[in-house]
Amino acid sequence: xxxxxxxxxxxxxxxxxxxxxxxxxxxxxxxxxxxxxxxxxxxxxxxxxxxxxxxxxxxxxxxxxxxxxxxxxxxxxxxxxxxxxxxxxxxxxxxxxxxxxxxxxxxxxxxxxxxxxxxxxxxxxxxxxxxxxxxxxxxxxxxxxxxxxxxxxxxxxxxxxxxxxxxxxxxxxxxxxxxxxxxxxxxxxxxxxxxxxxxxxxxxxxxxxxxxxxxxxxxxxxxxxxxx
Numbered sequence: 001x002x003x004x005x006x007x008x009x010x011x012x013x014x015x016x017x018x019x020x021x022x023x024x025x026x027x028x029x030x031x032x033x034x035x036x037x038x039x040x041x042x043x044x045x046x047x048x049x050x051x052x053x054x055x056x057x058x059x060x061x062x063x064x065x066x067x068x069x070x071x072x073x074x075x076x077x078x079x080x081x082x083x084x085x086x087x088x089x090x091x092x093x094x095x096x097x098x099x100x101x102x103x104x105x106x107x108x109x110x111x112x113x114x115x116x117x118x119x120x121x122x123x124x125x126x127x128x129x130x131x132x133x134x135x136x137x138x139x140x141x142x143x144x145x146x147x148x149x150x151x152x153x154x155x156x157x158x159x160x161x162x163x164x165x166x167x168x169x170x171x172x173x174x175x176x177x178x179x180x181x182x183x184x185x186x187x188x189x190x191x192x193x194x195x196x197x198x199x200x201x202x203x204x205x206x207x208x209x210x211x212x213x214x215x216x217x218x219x220x221x222x223x224x225x226x227x228x
Contacts, residue, residue: 013193018088022135025070025113027125031057033095035064037120044117051127064117066095068131069110076104080136084113087130094121101137165191 001009001019009015029051036043044059044066056069074082082104086097098114113132117123125131152159168189175183 011188011190015089021088022083022133024087024130025132025134027057027068027127027129027131028053029055029057029125030127031055031125032122033057033059033066033124034122035066035117035120037064039063049124057125060112061114064120065098066115066117066123068113068115070113070132071110073108073110074102074104074134076136078105079139080105081139082134083137084111084132084134086115087133090130092123094118095123097132103139104136105139 001007001015030049031051032047032049034045034047039062041059041062043062044064046055046058046066048055056071058067058069059065060067076082082102083099084102085099086092092115095115095117098116100111102111115131152162168191172183172186172189
């Protein structure tokens with residue numbers, strides 16, 4: 001985002017918020033991994049290019065899956081899971097992060113963070129590069145929702161707000177296309193950002209009694225790992 005022209009991505013508030021959501025685990029080593037495209041675990045070679053201490057990265061499952069052992073035990077309140085996935089909006093050429101949901105309110109084993117190669121190639125993870133992102137999610141909340149299709153006209157106030165925004169958006173884009181100075185100088189409309197400032201924040205910081213992370217074993221229990 002910092003390297004983009006005029007840092008345009010920062011104009012997208014949903015993108016910025018998503019990039020700040022959750023906690024990251026960083027690589028402690030500079031790792032090079034090469035996959036030959038075969039299914040066997042030996043088809044993936046892992047090299048430690050730099051870094052002190054044990055290397056928590058190996059080929060274990062085969063099928064081009066690179067496994068990072070997460071040497072922590074996570075404990076969440078009853079009814080809360082841990083969503084574990086790759087770093088947000090950070091694609092990596094040749095390899096993709098695998099997602100997992102772990103019931104950390106009762107699990108007493110460590111888990112693994114896994115990336116799967118998309119083709120036979122070589123990738124590297126630098127020291128300090130995010131290898132894992134996690135955040136708590138409440139179990140059963142998704143089942144409380146039921147999707148519905150409704151006609152926009154069913155909510156007149158909502159429809160009016162949408163129509164006003166849509167017309168404003170069309171005028172703005174037309175002005176940009178025609179190079180109108182006042183529109184070009186505006187840059188972008190900022191409707192979402194301005195509306196968000198008028199809303200009260202719903203975010204609350206964690207307190208010491210709501211969640212904790214306990215140092216665990218450095219080796220993962222693969223048979224019981226819920227993130228594979």
